[in-house]
Amino acid sequence: xxxxxxxxxxxxxxxxxxxxxxxxxxxxxxxxxxxxxxxxxxxxxxxxxxxxxxxxxxxxxxxxxxxxxxxxxxxxxxxxxxxxxxxxxxxxxxxxxxxxxxxxxxxxxxxxxxxxxxxxxxxxxxxxxxxxxxxxxxxxxxxxxxxxxxxxxxxxxxxxxxxxxxxxxx
Numbered sequence: 001x002x003x004x005x006x007x008x009x010x011x012x013x014x015x016x017x018x019x020x021x022x023x024x025x026x027x028x029x030x031x032x033x034x035x036x037x038x039x040x041x042x043x044x045x046x047x048x049x050x051x052x053x054x055x056x057x058x059x060x061x062x063x064x065x066x067x068x069x070x071x072x073x074x075x076x077x078x079x080x081x082x083x084x085x086x087x088x089x090x091x092x093x094x095x096x097x098x099x100x101x102x103x104x105x106x107x108x109x110x111x112x113x114x115x116x117x118x119x120x121x122x123x124x125x126x127x128x129x130x131x132x133x134x135x136x137x138x139x140x141x142x143x144x145x146x147x148x149x150x151x152x153x154x155x156x157x158x159x160x161x162x163x164x165x166x167x168x169x170x
Contacts, residue, residue: 003042005127005167007035007051012165014053018137019156028069030083032057037127037167044114044127049087049097056081073144076102095131101140108133110161125169134160 014030033053040046055077060066070077080102087097088107095110110133117127137143137159145155 001041003039004170005037005039006170007033008126008166008168009033011126013163015162015164017160017162018158022156026060026065028058028060028066030054030057031059035165035167042117045090045092047087047090049085049090049095051085053083054081055083068144074142099135099140102142104140106135106139108135127167127169129163129165129167131163131165132161134158 014033015027016030017025017027020026030053033051035049035051037044038048055075056070058066058069058075058077060069069075072079082100084100085097085108087095089096090112092114093112095112097108097110098105099108110131113130115128115130117125119125136157137155138157
């Protein structure tokens with residue numbers, strides 16, 4: 001029997017981290033997103049996972065930087081408003097799927113820690129996961145960069161992804 005789980009955005013976060021000038025890390029969040037997990041019963045192995053985030057919900061805590069990231073230099077939110085992930089396989093530890101950014105789709109493999117299932121005080125059954133991985137931003141045409149006077153690059157190519165997510169059984 002197929003079971004549907006919907007993301008609980010009040011108990012979830014989608015975070016990205018990228019090195020700035022190769023000496024510090026800048027973090028950001030996506031705040032407008034939706035995800036659905038379809039399972040066979042209560043076993044999450046081989047679950048089908050679909051995730052969509054609105055690029056305009058991207059925030060790093062700095063309006064100027066956020067606007068630059070949403071511009072054509074990076075995500076080009078006006079022409080590519082969504083980031084989409086669709087799973088291909090999930091073995092309980094590794095989640096493989098297609099990630100689409102700026103209409104470029106690449107297969108990614110993410111590490112998953114399943115934190116278990118619990119019933120909340122309102123009788124809702126919830127499942128928690130920590131998902132992590134990294135992508136090369138240039139593979140998705142997020143190509144902007146600059147070089148400092150000392151020759152350091154301003155933005156690393158590698159972007160780390162961390163999703164701490166909770167799903168509600170429907």
